[in-house]
Amino acid sequence: MSFVTCEVQDRVAVVTINRPEALNALNPDVLADLKAAFEGIDQDEVRCVVLTGAGEKSFVAGADIGSMSTMTKAEGQEFGKLGNDIFLFIETFPLPVIAAVNGFALGGGNELAMSCDIRLAAENAVFGQPEVGLGITPGFGGTQRLARLVSPGMAKQLVYAATNIDAAEALRIGLVNAVHPADELMAAALKLAGRIAKQAPIAVRNCKRAINEGLDLPIEQAVELEERLFGDCFETHDQQEGMGCFLSKDKPKPKPQFTNN
Ligand code: HXC
Numbered sequence: 130m131s132f133v134t135c136e137v138q139d140r141v142a143v144v145t146i147n148r149p150e151a152l153n154a155l156n157p158d159v160l161a162d163l164k165a166a167f168e169g170i171d172q173d174e175v176r177c178v179v180l181t182g183a184g185e186k187s188f189v190a191g192a193d194i195g196s197m198s199t200m201t202k203a204e205g206q207e208f209g210k211l212g213n214d215i216f217l218f219i220e221t222f223p224l225p226v227i228a229a230v231n232g233f234a235l236g237g238g239n240e241l242a243m244s245c246d247i248r249l250a251a252e253n254a255v256f257g258q259p260e261v262g263l264g265i266t267p268g269f270g271g272t273q274r275l276a277r278l279v280s281p282g283m284a285k286q287l288v289y290a291a292t293n294i295d296a297a298e299a300l301r302i303g304l305v306n307a308v309h310p311a312d313e314l315m316a317a318a319l320k321l322a323g324r325i326a327k328q329a330p331i332a333v334r335n336c337k338r339a340i341n342e343g344l345d346l347p348i349e350q351a352v353e354l355e356e357r358l359f360g361d362c363f364e365t366h367d368q369q370e371g372m373g374c375f376l377s378k379d380k381p382k383p384k385p386q387f388t389n390n
Pocket residue numbers: 150151152154190191192193194195208209212233235236237238259260263266267268269
């Protein structure tokens with residue numbers, strides 16, 4: 130049985146990490162199932178992904194401490210690479226991914242949320258990188274993505290002091306986009322995903338690439354990348370449909386019918 134489920138409705142895939150008895154902690158099997166779930170998404174049908182954790186308490190409470198406790202240096206490095214490869218796969222997944230953070234997002238859980246495009250949090254969510262309290266560094270991208278997402282100084286404070294923060298503080302420092310009552314979180318995530326799903330899919334994918342890849346480039350190269358991805362949208366059905374619907378003033382404004390080509 131898989132530790133990760135995926136359900137598709139109205140062009141939105143909901144991927145759920147399903148190991149609630151361990152607060153959805155990530156062991157190698159869970160990580161493999163997570164990768165398989167994303168690989169199984171039909172990118173022609175689906176336009177946006179929502180990632181969440183099963184149960185009411187936890188998104189993901191981190192990498193599985195039990196399975197890490199006896200690792201050698203080499204095994205630790207290998208485990209870090211396993212997670213990093215999968216989180217990079219999610220970060221560069223062509224479709225937008227929204228993390229619906231429904232509780233604990235600690236260690237690898239916060240790192241997983243940070244590999245998503247957008248983070249929405251429940252009021253009971255708790256974020257943190259508690260690794261130094263366990264004698265290790267964050268190892269699934271936490272030292273890198275947290276410093277890029279918030280600020281180096283704030284990331285260092287949270288990481289060095291292993292400080293957990295609540296959803297309100299996560300919102301204040303820009304780690305999450307919005308906070309919702311726990312019982313409204315999924316509806317809010319699905320509403321946003323649904324709105325994204327209605328936009329032109331080639332354009333949305335190109336926006337994801339432009340923002341993600343451009344952030345790592347000097348501005349001169351970043352705007353060149355934007356020019357290429359902007360130009361790539363032209364002559365597509367979506368561009369002709371989107372602009373055509375806007376321009377056809379003689380008729381009632383039709384809704385654009387976007388495709389993937
Ligand atoms: C393994 C975990 C776990 C974890 C929780 N559990 N987190 N198992 N790895 N990261 C298990 C508990 O052992 C327990 O199992 C069950 O989930 C419920 O947890 P409790 O502790 O009983 O719940 P609660 O008292 O509510 O406390 C919740 C908690 C606490 C504050 C989240 O569980 C906790 O501090 N967990 C560890 C958080 C953490 O340090 N994460 C970072 C890990 S390092 P049983 O069988 O006893 O019921 C990391 C590194 C990433 O992520 C990079 C790797 C390369």
